[in-house]
Amino acid sequence: GIQVEQSPPDLILQEGANSTLRCNFSDSVNNLQWFHQNPWGQLINLFYIPSGTKQNGRLSATTVATERYSLLYISSSQTTDSGVYFCAVGGWEYGNKLVFGAGTILRVKS
Protein backbone atom coordinates (compact mmCIF):
# COMPACT_ATOMS: atom_id res chain seq x y z
CA GLY A 1 0.00 0.00 0.00
CA ILE A 2 0.87 3.67 -0.12
CA GLN A 3 3.37 4.92 2.44
CA VAL A 4 3.06 8.47 3.76
CA GLU A 5 5.84 10.11 5.71
CA GLN A 6 5.58 13.47 7.43
CA SER A 7 8.34 15.61 8.80
CA PRO A 8 9.21 16.93 11.24
CA PRO A 9 7.35 14.85 13.84
CA ASP A 10 7.42 17.71 16.34
CA LEU A 11 7.85 21.43 15.98
CA ILE A 12 7.95 24.20 18.56
CA LEU A 13 7.66 27.77 17.34
CA GLN A 14 7.59 31.18 18.84
CA GLU A 15 4.51 33.15 17.92
CA GLY A 16 5.08 35.03 14.67
CA ALA A 17 7.54 32.53 13.23
CA ASN A 18 7.12 30.72 9.92
CA SER A 19 7.28 26.97 9.33
CA THR A 20 7.24 24.37 6.59
CA LEU A 21 5.78 20.88 7.03
CA ARG A 22 6.58 18.16 4.53
CA CYS A 23 4.67 15.11 3.30
CA ASN A 24 6.31 12.42 1.13
CA PHE A 25 4.28 9.64 -0.44
CA SER A 26 5.34 6.47 -2.18
CA ASP A 27 2.94 6.13 -5.11
CA SER A 28 0.95 8.15 -7.59
CA VAL A 29 -2.22 9.58 -6.08
CA ASN A 30 -4.99 11.87 -7.21
CA ASN A 31 -6.06 13.00 -3.78
CA LEU A 32 -3.93 14.75 -1.20
CA GLN A 33 -5.39 16.57 1.74
CA TRP A 34 -3.94 18.52 4.65
CA PHE A 35 -5.84 18.54 7.94
CA HIS A 36 -5.44 20.30 11.27
CA GLN A 37 -6.62 18.37 14.30
CA ASN A 38 -7.50 20.73 17.11
CA PRO A 39 -7.18 19.88 20.82
CA TRP A 40 -10.80 18.64 20.85
CA GLY A 41 -10.04 16.06 18.16
CA GLN A 42 -11.89 17.74 15.32
CA LEU A 43 -10.26 17.35 11.91
CA ILE A 44 -10.33 20.61 10.01
CA ASN A 45 -9.88 20.51 6.24
CA LEU A 46 -7.05 22.84 5.27
CA PHE A 47 -6.35 21.99 1.65
CA TYR A 48 -7.43 19.56 -1.01
CA ILE A 49 -4.34 19.71 -3.21
CA PRO A 50 -3.48 16.73 -5.42
CA SER A 51 -1.25 19.07 -7.43
CA GLY A 52 -0.30 22.72 -7.70
CA THR A 53 -0.32 25.52 -5.16
CA LYS A 54 -3.09 26.98 -3.05
CA GLN A 55 -3.22 29.72 -0.45
CA ASN A 56 -5.70 30.47 2.30
CA GLY A 57 -4.74 33.39 4.51
CA ARG A 58 -1.55 32.61 6.39
CA LEU A 59 -1.49 29.05 5.11
CA SER A 60 -0.39 27.82 1.74
CA ALA A 61 0.36 24.42 0.26
CA THR A 62 2.22 23.07 -2.72
CA THR A 63 2.09 19.55 -4.12
CA VAL A 64 4.61 18.31 -6.69
CA ALA A 65 2.88 15.12 -7.77
CA THR A 66 5.65 14.00 -10.12
CA GLU A 67 8.14 14.08 -7.24
CA ARG A 68 5.63 12.71 -4.71
CA TYR A 69 5.75 15.34 -2.04
CA SER A 70 3.68 18.15 -0.62
CA LEU A 71 4.57 21.12 1.57
CA LEU A 72 2.40 23.07 3.98
CA TYR A 73 3.57 26.57 4.85
CA ILE A 74 2.42 28.39 7.94
CA SER A 75 3.38 32.03 8.16
CA SER A 76 3.20 34.37 11.16
CA SER A 77 2.16 31.49 13.41
CA GLN A 78 -0.34 32.04 16.20
CA THR A 79 -1.01 30.03 19.33
CA THR A 80 -4.28 28.86 17.77
CA ASP A 81 -2.24 27.10 15.09
CA SER A 82 -1.14 24.57 17.70
CA GLY A 83 -2.29 21.00 17.19
CA VAL A 84 -1.53 18.09 14.92
CA TYR A 85 -1.21 18.50 11.16
CA PHE A 86 -1.97 15.45 9.05
CA CYS A 87 -1.28 14.77 5.42
CA ALA A 88 -3.50 12.11 3.82
CA VAL A 89 -3.37 10.66 0.33
CA GLY A 90 -5.64 8.53 -1.79
CA GLY A 91 -7.57 8.50 -4.99
CA TRP A 92 -10.11 6.84 -7.22
CA GLU A 93 -7.94 3.80 -7.86
CA TYR A 94 -7.78 3.19 -4.13
CA GLY A 95 -11.53 3.40 -3.68
CA ASN A 96 -11.24 6.94 -2.36
CA LYS A 97 -9.69 5.63 0.84
CA LEU A 98 -7.30 7.98 2.60
CA VAL A 99 -3.97 6.86 4.02
CA PHE A 100 -2.76 9.18 6.75
CA GLY A 101 0.74 10.13 7.68
CA ALA A 102 1.83 10.04 11.32
CA GLY A 103 1.32 13.77 11.67
CA THR A 104 3.35 16.76 12.81
CA ILE A 105 2.71 18.05 16.32
CA LEU A 106 2.99 21.84 16.29
CA ARG A 107 3.26 23.91 19.43
CA VAL A 108 3.23 27.68 19.11
CA LYS A 109 4.40 29.54 22.20
CA SER A 110 3.41 33.10 23.04
Added chain:
Amino acid sequence: SAVISQKPSRDICQRGTSLTIQCQVDSQVTMMFWYRQQPGQSLTLIATANQGSEATYESGFVIDKFPISRPNLTFSTLTVSNMSPEDSSIYLCSVVGDRSFGEQYFGPGTRLTVT
Protein backbone atom coordinates in the same frame (compact mmCIF):
# COMPACT_ATOMS: atom_id res chain seq x y z
CA SER B 1 -18.72 20.73 1.93
CA ALA B 2 -20.84 18.33 3.97
CA VAL B 3 -22.07 18.84 7.52
CA ILE B 4 -21.56 15.67 9.54
CA SER B 5 -22.72 14.92 13.06
CA GLN B 6 -21.88 11.98 15.30
CA LYS B 7 -23.54 10.61 18.39
CA PRO B 8 -22.47 10.19 21.09
CA SER B 9 -19.63 12.71 21.22
CA ARG B 10 -17.99 10.73 24.00
CA ASP B 11 -18.72 7.77 26.23
CA ILE B 12 -17.18 5.71 28.98
CA CYS B 13 -18.05 2.02 28.74
CA GLN B 14 -17.39 -1.13 30.70
CA ARG B 15 -15.34 -3.88 29.12
CA GLY B 16 -17.40 -6.61 27.49
CA THR B 17 -20.20 -4.25 26.45
CA SER B 18 -21.00 -2.79 23.03
CA LEU B 19 -21.47 0.77 21.83
CA THR B 20 -23.17 1.94 18.65
CA ILE B 21 -21.97 5.20 17.11
CA GLN B 22 -24.20 7.11 14.72
CA CYS B 23 -23.08 9.26 11.79
CA GLN B 24 -25.54 11.62 10.10
CA VAL B 25 -24.82 13.70 6.98
CA ASP B 26 -26.83 16.70 5.79
CA SER B 27 -26.85 15.55 2.17
CA GLN B 28 -26.90 12.30 0.25
CA VAL B 29 -23.44 10.87 -0.26
CA THR B 30 -22.28 7.73 -1.97
CA MET B 31 -19.12 7.08 -0.03
CA MET B 32 -18.85 6.90 3.76
CA PHE B 33 -15.91 5.64 5.80
CA TRP B 34 -15.16 4.83 9.42
CA TYR B 35 -11.73 5.54 10.93
CA ARG B 36 -10.14 4.85 14.29
CA GLN B 37 -7.58 7.03 16.02
CA GLN B 38 -5.90 5.36 18.96
CA PRO B 39 -4.37 7.62 21.63
CA GLY B 40 -1.39 9.56 20.28
CA GLN B 41 -1.65 7.86 16.89
CA SER B 42 -2.74 8.71 13.40
CA LEU B 43 -6.01 7.70 11.76
CA THR B 44 -6.55 4.19 10.43
CA LEU B 45 -9.38 3.19 8.12
CA ILE B 46 -11.70 0.56 9.58
CA ALA B 47 -14.12 0.07 6.70
CA THR B 48 -16.02 1.54 3.80
CA ALA B 49 -19.75 1.70 4.51
CA ASN B 50 -21.63 0.76 1.36
CA GLN B 51 -25.27 1.67 0.98
CA GLY B 52 -27.43 -1.40 0.45
CA SER B 53 -24.62 -3.93 0.87
CA GLU B 54 -22.15 -5.16 3.43
CA ALA B 55 -19.29 -2.94 4.51
CA THR B 56 -15.82 -3.54 3.13
CA TYR B 57 -13.29 -4.01 5.94
CA GLU B 58 -9.59 -3.23 5.96
CA SER B 59 -6.97 -5.71 7.03
CA GLY B 60 -7.05 -6.20 10.78
CA PHE B 61 -10.73 -5.28 11.20
CA VAL B 62 -13.58 -7.78 11.15
CA ILE B 63 -17.34 -7.54 10.93
CA ASP B 64 -17.96 -9.42 14.19
CA LYS B 65 -16.01 -6.78 16.11
CA PHE B 66 -17.09 -3.70 14.14
CA PRO B 67 -20.49 -4.30 12.52
CA ILE B 68 -21.57 -1.43 10.29
CA SER B 69 -24.94 -0.48 8.91
CA ARG B 70 -25.70 1.90 6.05
CA PRO B 71 -29.48 1.97 5.62
CA ASN B 72 -29.56 5.06 3.38
CA LEU B 73 -27.39 7.70 1.74
CA THR B 74 -27.29 10.04 4.77
CA PHE B 75 -26.77 7.72 7.73
CA SER B 76 -24.46 5.01 9.04
CA THR B 77 -23.71 3.29 12.33
CA LEU B 78 -20.57 1.62 13.67
CA THR B 79 -20.82 -0.77 16.61
CA VAL B 80 -17.79 -1.56 18.72
CA SER B 81 -18.55 -4.99 20.17
CA ASN B 82 -17.31 -6.82 23.24
CA MET B 83 -15.10 -3.87 24.13
CA SER B 84 -11.73 -4.03 25.82
CA PRO B 85 -9.50 -1.16 27.02
CA GLU B 86 -7.57 -1.46 23.73
CA ASP B 87 -10.69 -0.16 21.95
CA SER B 88 -10.33 3.19 23.69
CA SER B 89 -9.99 5.55 20.73
CA ILE B 90 -11.60 8.33 18.79
CA TYR B 91 -13.90 6.94 16.10
CA LEU B 92 -14.59 9.19 13.13
CA CYS B 93 -16.86 8.89 10.15
CA SER B 94 -16.09 10.63 6.89
CA VAL B 95 -17.76 11.22 3.57
CA VAL B 96 -16.82 12.08 0.06
CA GLY B 97 -19.35 14.58 -1.18
CA ASP B 98 -20.76 13.68 -4.56
CA ARG B 99 -19.74 17.11 -5.82
CA SER B 100 -16.46 17.43 -3.97
CA PHE B 101 -14.21 15.77 -6.56
CA GLY B 102 -12.85 13.33 -4.02
CA GLU B 103 -12.30 15.67 -1.08
CA GLN B 104 -13.15 13.91 2.17
CA TYR B 105 -14.86 15.53 5.16
CA PHE B 106 -14.86 14.24 8.71
CA GLY B 107 -17.35 14.22 11.51
CA PRO B 108 -16.41 15.57 14.94
CA GLY B 109 -15.57 12.11 16.26
CA THR B 110 -16.70 9.93 19.16
CA ARG B 111 -14.22 9.68 22.03
CA LEU B 112 -14.57 6.23 23.59
CA THR B 113 -12.99 5.16 26.85
CA VAL B 114 -13.27 1.53 27.94
CA THR B 115 -12.65 0.74 31.60
